[in-house]
Amino acid sequence: MTHVILEARDIRYRYPHGMEAIRGISFHVRRGEKVALVGPNGAGKSTLLLMFNGMLRPDSGVLLFDNRPIRYDGGSLRELRRRVGFVFQNPDRQIIAPTVYQDVAFGPTNLGLPEEQVRVAVEAALRNVGLTGFERRPPHQLSSGEKKRVAIAGVLAMDPDLLVLDEPTSNLDPAGSEDIMELLEELKGNGKTILISTHDVELAYPWADRVILLRGGEILQEDSPDVAFSDTDLVRKARLSVPVLLDLYRELERRGLSLPGKRPKTVLDMINTIEQVTRKGASSPLYGTIHVCNVDETTREALSRWLSDHGGISLGAMGTRAKQRASEEELPLDFSYGVIDKCILKALNGRSSLILTVGGMVQQVERRVSDFKVESGAEIPVRKVERT
Amino acid sequence: MYEELLEDIAQKNGLREVSPYLKLAGALGAILLCLSSTSFIAPLAIALLLSLGILFLARVDLRTYGELLVAPFSFALMGAFVIILLSGGGEPLWSWSPLPWLSFSITRGSINEGILVLSRVAGGMSALIFIALTTPMTDLFLVMRRCRVPEPVLDLAMMIYRTIFMIMDQLVQTYQAQRMRLGYTSFRESVRSFSMLCGSVFIGSWDAGEDLIRAMDARCYSGRFAMAGEIRPVEVKSFLAVAFFLVVSSAIVLSTGNIAII
Numbered sequence: 204m205t206h207v208i209l210e211a212r213d214i215r216y217r218y219p220h221g222m223e224a225i226r227g228i229s230f231h232v233r234r235g236e237k238v239a240l241v242g243p244n245g246a247g248k249s250t251l252l253l254m255f256n257g258m259l260r261p262d263s264g265v266l267l268f269d270n271r272p273i274r275y276d277g278g279s280l281r282e283l284r285r286r287v288g289f290v291f292q293n294p295d296r297q298i299i300a301p302t303v304y305q306d307v308a309f310g311p312t313n314l315g316l317p318e319e320q321v322r323v324a325v326e327a328a329l330r331n332v333g334l335t336g337f338e339r340r341p342p343h344q345l346s347s348g349e350k351k352r353v354a355i356a357g358v359l360a361m362d363p364d365l366l367v368l369d370e371p372t373s374n375l376d377p378a379g380s381e382d383i384m385e386l387l388e389e390l391k392g393n394g395k396t397i398l399i400s401t402h403d404v405e406l407a408y409p410w411a412d413r414v415i416l417l418r419g420g421e422i423l424q425e426d427s428p429d430v431a432f433s434d435t436d437l438v439r440k441a442r443l444s445v446p447v448l449l450d451l452y453r454e455l456e457r458r459g460l461s462l463p464g465k466r467p468k469t470v471l472d473m474i475n476t477i478e479q480v481t482r483k484g485a486s487s488p489l490y491g492t493i494h495v496c497n498v499d500e501t502t503r504e505a506l507s508r509w510l511s512d513h514g515g516i517s518l519g520a521m522g523t524r525a526k527q528r529a530s531e532e533e534l535p536l537d538f539s540y541g542v543i544d545k546c547i548l549k550a551l552n553g554r555s556s557l558i559l560t561v562g563g564m565v566q567q568v569e570r571r572v573s574d575f576k577v578e579s580g581a582e583i584p585v586r587k588v589e590r591t
Numbered sequence: 592m593y594e595e596l597l598e599d600i601a602q603k604n605g606l607r608e609v610s611p612y613l614k615l616a617g618a619l620g621a622i623l624l625c626l627s628s629t630s631f632i633a634p635l636a637i638a639l640l641l642s643l644g645i646l647f648l649a650r651v652d653l654r655t656y657g658e659l660l661v662a663p664f665s666f667a668l669m670g671a672f673v674i675i676l677l678s679g680g681g682e683p684l685w686s687w688s689p690l691p692w693l694s695f696s697i698t699r700g701s702i703n704e705g706i707l708v709l710s711r712v713a714g715g716m717s718a719l720i721f722i723a724l725t726t727p728m729t730d731l732f733l734v735m736r737r738c739r740v741p742e743p744v745l746d747l748a749m750m751i752y753r754t755i756f757m758i759m760d761q762l763v764q765t766y767q768a769q770r771m772r773l774g775y776t777s778f779r780e781s782v783r784s785f786s787m788l789c790g791s792v793f794i795g796s797w798d799a800g801e802d803l804i805r806a807m808d809a810r811c812y813s814g815r816f817a818m819a820g821e822i823r824p825v826e827v828k829s830f831l832a833v834a835f836f837l838v839v840s841s842a843i844v845l846s847t848g849n850i851a852i853i
Contacts, residue, residue, distance in 0.1 A: 256809060281811045289809045295760075296802040297809075300817065301752045302729050308817030310810040321817060341602065341729060343756035357810065 207270065208234045208365055208396050209255060214264030216250060224250045225261065226420040232365070232398055237391055239407040239428075240400040242417030243442035248369070248400035249292070251417070255367050255398070256287040268365075285314060288358030290368040294350035295342075303329070303345075303353050304338035310361040328360040331393075332386060333523025348379035355386065366390060368399045372406060381540035382523075384410055389522055392563065408432055408446040409468040416441045429466040448473055464578065471544040474551070475579045490581060491550040494557040495568050496588035498528045506532070509588055510557075517549055517556040521568075525559040534559075543571045550583045557588070597659075601727040605650040610825045611730040617833040618718040624840050625714035631706045631852060633844040634714030640836060641717040649725045659720055667712035675705035703851045728752050733822050746816045754799065761795045762788070 209232040216225040224247045232238050240248050253259040254266060257273055257280045266273045273283060291297040300306040307328050311321045329335050332352040342350060351371065358366065371387070372380035384406055387397050401407050407414060407428065414431040416423040418441045424431050429449065432438055438445050445453075448467050455462060462480065467473040494516075496506065510516070519538035520526045529536055537556075538545045546556040558568055565587065572585050601607075606614065621641060625634040645651050680700025688694035732752075735745055765788055769775065774784035 258805060258809060281813070284809055284811050291802075291806065291809075293802075295757055296799065297806045299750065299753060299803065299806055301732065301749050305749075305817045309807075309812075312815045312817040313811045313813045315813070315815075339729065341598070341727070341756075342753070343760075344599065344602065361810065 206234055207231045208268070209398070210267040212265045212267070214254065214261040214266060216254065216259060216261050224420050227264070228420070228422055230415055230422060230425055232396060234396055235391070235394065237387070237397045237410060237412045238415065239411035240398065240415050240417055241402060241404065241407050241441070241443060243402060246417040246441070247420040248417055252289070252367050252369050252398070252400055255365070256284050256289045258289070285361050286363050287365045287367060288361060288363035290354050290358055290366065290371065292370040292373055294347070294354040297354045297357065298342045298350060301341055302338065303334065303340050303342065306342065306353060307356045307360050310357060314361065324360045324362070328356040330524065331359055331390070332356045333527045335527070347374050348376070348382060351375065351383060352386070359390075363395070365396045365398065368397070370401055371399050372401065372403060378539065380406060385521075385540050386523055392567070402443065404432060404443050404446050408449065416443075418442070429468065433466070469541065469544050471548055474548060475575070478551070479579065489553055490583045491553050491555040492584045492586055493546045493550055493568065493572065494555065494586050494588055495565050496557060496559050497561060497565055498525050498559050499561050501588060503532060510534075513555070513557070517546070517554065519546055519556060519558050521558055521560040522564050524561045529559055543568055547572065547575055547583060551581060597723050598727060600651055600655065600724055604725050605648055606725040607727070608823055609725070609829045610823045611726050611734050612822070613825055613829050613833045614722065614726050615734065617836055618722045620837045621718040621840060622715050624844050625711045625718070628711070628844045630847040630850045631710040632847040632850055633840065634710040636843045637840050638710070638713040638717040640840070641721045645717070645721055645724055651724050656720070660716065663712065663716045667709055671705040671709040674708055675701045677701075678704055680704075699853055702853060706852050730822070733818060736818055737822070742816070749816065750803070754796070757799060758792060758796050762792050765791050
């Protein structure tokens with residue numbers, strides 16, 4: 204049973220001496236969901252987010268966390284803030300301490316954990332975001348993407364249930380944004396619920412389970428991303444744009460191409476849809492193989508031997524730890540985000556690839572490929588690189 | 592960008608992994624020896640040894656180190672010059688009375704004193720720069736914690752350290768924005784622009800302060816600040832090196848006590 208972790212019932216908020224920023228908003232977030240609050244600048248996204256960990260208190264209406272109304276006394280707020288990790292838009296404003304270690308340790312130390320447990324929590328958090336080895340670095344020497352990771356690690360160290368991120372990809376380069384979105388995907392895999400605000404529709408569209416369109420302090424629409432972004436009128440009202448893939452799909456439909464299946468979220472979905480239309484009846488082509496390697500279980504030598512046996516294979520890394528390993532061993536990555544989809548695309552084209560990843564994500568590859576088989580009928584072989 | 596430069600060098604200098612206790616002991620010992628020396632030779636020798644350490648052990652490049660020395664030395668030179676003209680003692684070598692109530696003279700004693708002061712400045716400055724270039728603030732915070740510096744003072748120091756870089760960033764950006772729009776072309780304009788710069792940085796830091804409180808609240812602040820892991824252990828090799836340096840310097844101080852320049 205999926206139960207509701209956060210619920211808002213008709214909340215309103217007016218800034219002192221200002222306009223009403225939130226005008227009666229009701230919605231809920233289920234445990235394990237990825238929700239994107241999407242809206243233009245000034246829609247009230249940040250204001251709304253700040254209410255979820257009790258930084259702002261609504262003037263009227265009720266906010267429930269874990270089915271209990273949020274209370275605003277010191278003790279309850281501390282517990283709430285431990286369970287709702289808040290990542291600010293500007294990491295410089297969130298990072299407090301002079302070294303990465305001290306900053307990530309800030310939360311757990313203030314929760315009163317003994318030093319040994321603090322150390323364990325910090326190490327785990329830094330490993331999670333792929334910043335192992337950065338402990339003694341001062342934050343001002345890090346890149347924007349690294350600072351963002353430190354900020355996320357600082358929140359993860361308190362082991363929250365719900366992660367709230369305000370514009371997680373602002374100020375990051377495209378690769379940095381993809382890295383962060385993939386990190387959020389990994390965190391979801393670890394059982395966290397994730398709520399982000401953004402105005403980047405291209406990022407929110409494939410990522411979110413559910414999208415809440417916000418404008419002028421009110422909810423315009425709340426639905427799965429393909430439905431929410433399909434309503435051109437609403438999207439225009441919210442000063443956003445229709446995601447390119449969705450736009451393309453609808454334009455094809457309008458030209459009388461009857462496309463089977465659901466609306467495409469990724470390039471792979473789109474290719475699959477098109478191939479189903481064009482390849483009707485043709486014999487099934489020869490697919491490439493997707494090899495999966497768990498880097499935690501494979502030595503450096505075994506990996507380089509395998510790679511030299513399979514020259515010219517495309518290489519992708521999934522997950523922060525696998526990417527860190529790849530950069531340590533100076534392996535040239537062909538893909539660093541959306542890896543499974545890109546490897547399936549390669550395989551459809553008859554080319555093989557290797558995915559470097561860790562632990563549970565090996566199953567994720569297998570699951571995605573078998574899901575794809577159900578969708579498209581294409582049976583792509585997945586092989587694990589054997590331990591040697 | 593000056594402070595940032597120093598701190599950045601310190602973060603990746605060749606002696607980063609040496610225990611900060613040893614580096615501090617060496618440098619503070621050097622300062623005490625410079626002050627207790629009665630001859631100009633010992634402070635100069637200490638300055639030379641520390642400079643060699645900075646250049647070859649910490650691998651700071653010569654140019655950076657030279658630039659750091661220019662400012663304190665120009666002050667020290669002026670100071671020494673005044674001391675030589677005004678202080679007395681011993682036989683006068685040169686004197687000049689432009690007015691009945693004003694006279695300058697250079698004596699044997701004044702030259703000795705001026706040179707001694709100058710060499711002490713050289714020794715002391717190289718010791719201070721040695722600390723600045725080899726021991727980053729983050730390590731010094733750990734040492735201060737061990738030395739029982741009161742926690743509120745230390746927490747404040749750490750937040751100030753972090754904030755300096757943020758305000759610095761803002762300062763540089765605003766300054767560049769002003770220069771791009773010709774904010775410093777005339778004297779009047781410079782005064783106006785500078786006052787605006789100060790104002791905007793003040794407001795910016797006020798905002799940053801409020802954000803800091805929010806950021807701390809959002810992470811359950813209850814008056815505790817974590818410390819960064821462990822201090823690097825004292826290694827035998829570096830311990831012997833520092834001990835050797837201090838012994839040699841002390842020996843020079845003792846053996847050259849009576850040597851004066853003239």
